[in-house]
Amino acid sequence: AQSVSQHNHHVILSEAASLELGCNYSYGGTVNLFWYVQYPGQHLQLLLKYFSGDPLVKGIKGFEAEFIKSKFSFNLRKPSVQWSDTAEYFCAVNAREYGNKLVFGAGTILRVKS
Amino acid sequence: DTGVSQDPRHKITKRGQNVTFRCDPISEHNRLYWYRQTLGQGPEFLTYFQNEAQLEKSRLLSDRFSAERPKGSFSTLEIQRTEQGDSAMYLCASSQQGPGELFFGEGSRLTVL
Numbered sequence: 001a002q003s004v005s006q007h008n009h010h011v012i013l014s015e016a017a018s019l020e021l022g023c024n025y026s027y028g029g030t031v032n033l034f035w036y037v038q039y040p041g042q043h044l045q046l047l048l049k050y051f052s053g054d055p056l057v058k059g060i061k062g063f064e065a066e067f068i069k070s071k072f073s074f075n076l077r078k079p080s081v082q083w084s085d086t087a088e089y090f091c092a093v094n095a096r097e098y099g100n101k102l103v104f105g106a107g108t109i110l111r112v113k114s
Numbered sequence: 115d116t117g118v119s120q121d122p123r124h125k126i127t128k129r130g131q132n133v134t135f136r137c138d139p140i141s142e143h144n145r146l147y148w149y150r151q152t153l154g155q156g157p158e159f160l161t162y163f164q165n166e167a168q169l170e171k172s173r174l175l176s177d178r179f180s181a182e183r184p185k186g187s188f189s190t191l192e193i194q195r196t197e198q199g200d201s202a203m204y205l206c207a208s209s210q211q212g213p214g215e216l217f218f219g220e221g222s223r224l225t226v227l
Contacts, residue, residue, distance in 0.1 A: 004156075034214045043117075044157070044205070044218040090156050092214065100145070100170050100213040104156030 004093050006105035013081050014113050021076040021108050023091030027098075033074040034092040034102065035065055044090070050074065061085070083114040116140060118219035120206050126225045127196055134192045135222040139208030146189050147216060148181055149205040150174065157205055162213075163189060196226045 007022035025031065035047040048059025055067040065076045074091060091105040119138045127133050139146050144165050149157035160179070162170040165186035175181075178196075183189040193200055203223050207216035 009154075032212075032214050036216075043220045044207075044216075046215060046217075049214060092156070094212075094214045100147075100162045101159035101172070102157075102213055102216070104158070106154060107156050 004091055004103050004105040006089075006091055006108050008108050009106065010109050010111070012111045012113065015083055016080050017112075019076070019078040019081045019085070019110070021089055021091075021110070023074045023076065023105060024072050025074070025091075025093045025103075026072065027093065027095045028072075030096055032094045032096070033065070033067060034094070035059065035063070035074075035076050036090045036092060036104075037087050038090070039087045047076075047089070081110075081112050083112045086110060086112045118206055118208050118217050120204075120219040120222045122222060123220065124223045124225075126227065128227050129198060130195055132192065132194045133196060133224060134190055135204050135206075135224075137189045137191070137206030137219060139187070139189070139206070140210075140217055141187075143208035143210045143217070144186065145209040145212075146183055147207045147209070147213075148189070148191050149207065151203045151205055151221070152201075160191075160204075193224075196224075198226045200224060201226045 003026045005024045033050040036044045037047045038044045050057045058064045088107045088109045090107045092102045121136045146163040148160040151157045161181050163183040178194045181191045203221040205221045207218045
């Protein structure tokens, strides 16, 4: 079965620290990859996406993610976090052969200390 | 506000009762999805509509669950004979582009006592 693993459930960082959140998926075919973010009290929203091409994709608010096919990974990064990045981050995968569903990881709660 | 709206935001019910949730997607989006999220987990896919046609259903969607999108606009998700295990956040999302680029609503939280 297709699955998505996020390595850390809770991460605490100080402002200006660098961030890397891990995401690995189990499906070996062609995939589309996504990171979603949920700020406190708000709905889930798309942060960035990868379909094809350059494996380093840039999203909103200075976030980027790198697709490494050989490692089945799509890690999220930000060089310098801000207090406003406090949120829950979800990695998600769509495999074309699985139709129209997204498979989400369990999420990583990031708390940034000011 | 032109985002996805869901109603009610919170529902507390007793085991065995029926509940219905409504979702109003972004008006120009022809794709509509229902997901379920429990504490400490990511959203899990339940079902997908393209216009009024329900094209995909998860095995999570037991026969107590039914979803409709009668005119290709709003959608309803009904749970019959609720069980405590149905307690969760029910999320609706819509899309114009495909299964990944979703616009989520704020969810309907169900508590079954």
